[in-house]
Amino acid sequence: MESKNSRLTNAKPWLAPDAKAGSYALGLLGLEERKLLYHLARDVFSGAGAAVDLGAFCGASTCCLAAGISDNQRAPQRRVHSFDSFVASETYLVDFIRDKFGEQIGPGQSFESIFRRVIAEYADRVEVHAGDLLEQTWPIDKPIELLFVDIAKTLALSGKVLTEFFPRLIPGRSLVVHQDFYHPTAFYLPIVMDFLAEHFTIVETGRDSTVVFRLDSVIPRAKLERASRYDFTFVQQKAALRRMMRRVGMPGRDYLRLGECAAIGTAFGEHQFRAALASAIRQSTIPPCQVWSDGLKWCGAFNATHIRNRLWGSALKMPPPGVTDHAYMMVSSAWSAVSSHLMPAR
Numbered sequence: 001m002e003s004k005n006s007r008l009t010n011a012k013p014w015l016a017p018d019a020k021a022g023s024y025a026l027g028l029l030g031l032e033e034r035k036l037l038y039h040l041a042r043d044v045f046s047g048a049g050a051a052v053d054l055g056a057f058c059g060a061s062t063c064c065l066a067a068g069i070s071d072n073q074r075a076p077q078r079r080v081h082s083f084d085s086f087v088a089s090e091t092y093l094v095d096f097i098r099d100k101f102g103e104q105i106g107p108g109q110s111f112e113s114i115f116r117r118v119i120a121e122y123a124d125r126v127e128v129h130a131g132d133l134l135e136q137t138w139p140i141d142k143p144i145e146l147l148f149v150d151i152a153k154t155l156a157l158s159g160k161v162l163t164e165f166f167p168r169l170i171p172g173r174s175l176v177v178h179q180d181f182y183h184p185t186a187f188y189l190p191i192v193m194d195f196l197a198e199h200f201t202i203v204e205t206g207r208d209s210t211v212v213f214r215l216d217s218v219i220p221r222a223k224l225e226r227a228s229r230y231d232f233t234f235v236q237q238k239a240a241l242r243r244m245m246r247r248v249g250m251p252g253r254d255y256l257r258l259g260e261c262a263a264i265g266t267a268f269g270e271h272q273f274r275a276a277l278a279s280a281i282r283q284s285t286i287p288p289c290q291v292w293s294d295g296l297k298w299c300g301a302f303n304a305t306h307i308r309n310r311l312w313g314s315a316l317k318m319p320p321p322g323v324t325d326h327a328y329m330m331v332s333s334a335w336s337a338v339s340s341h342l343m344p345a346r
């Protein structure tokens with residue numbers, strides 16, 4: 001008789017003891033994320049639509065997807081559509097390339113040659129779309145079946161993904177694979193996916209920082225546009241995070257506590273951020289792990305102006321919290337202060 005475990009790993013082959021990563025090309029992906037991408041491309045992808053890598057960097061995610069497609073008998077002709085500016089726009093990209101590849105690519109310079117070299121083995125399986133995603137459109141008249149999102153690092157980019165790529169998903173089949181879903185810097189991703197929750201089922205609640213959703217029904221255009229404008233009050237964002245915490249369960253729930261702190265700090269500043277962080281750490285029950293410690297490290301350097309500038313392009317463009325938001329925050333801070341006296345620190 002088939003055991004419960006084998007049924008689970010049949011449905012989620014990336015959890016099997018012999019699950020493969022597909023590729024160990026240098027990149028910003030964890031081992032569990034690599035296994036997830038490889039097995040989604042090999043065992044779940046049918047070829048009914050395209051496979052898309054948004055945020056290919058030096059090729060790790062592209063190689064995992066391309067390796068999976070190469071080993072997938074049902075989709076022999078398929079390719080991965082890899083999108084990236086291939087321009088080292090941020091310090092962490094410059095540092096990664098210097099430390100891991102030993103190459104000095106200055107800020108603003110192209111690293112496309114590294115990407116091409118890394119994916120050479122799969123070159124005939126990859127279609128490269130180089131350029132600023134904000135200026136790109138989905139170029140082919142074909143739906144998208146597997147959408148890996150590792151590029152939604154700002155609200156504008158998240159909005160672009162929602163309006164340009166989500167409308168191409170196939171109801172009942174397509175998967176959205178959200179990297180950074182649990183990283184506090186991307187707290188808006190769970191908020192947006194909560195807003196769209198009635199159209200999605202969660203297929204995988206967490207491999208490293210990544211969560212997978214299957215599209216169940218067509219999302220009305222107006223709803224995607226509202227999500228892309230990130231037209232949510234602070235109170236709505238907080239409620240959305242709480243709902244998403246319940247949906248994903250542990251350990252995602254605890255990871256999202258740090259995202260909640262980031263939402264609070266972004267709206268109300270460092271003082272409120274630190275109070276919320278102390279409370280989140282007190283309430284968390286998670287044993288030490290990489291996702292949690294990466295999140296805590298990011299929280300240690302939290303700067304409200306920096307994240308406002310990053311998310312909105314300029315802190316001045318961030319809509320200020322309204323009267324209800326301030327009232328909510330006052331009550332919630334008072335409650336938190338009371339519970340910190342009642343609940344001993346861990």
Ligand SMILES: C[S@@+](CC[C@H](N)C(=O)[O-])C[C@H]1O[C@@H](n2cnc3c(N)ncnc32)[C@H](O)[C@@H]1O
Pocket residue numbers: 026027028029054055056057058059060061062083084085086087088089093131132133134150151153157
């Ligand atoms: C975290 S990295 C992706 C890591 C990658 N998936 C891997 O496997 O290592 C994010 C990528 O998004 C790209 N990116 C950021 N903003 C972009 C934009 N506006 N247009 C195109 N690419 C962008 C960066 O160049 C970077 O390569």
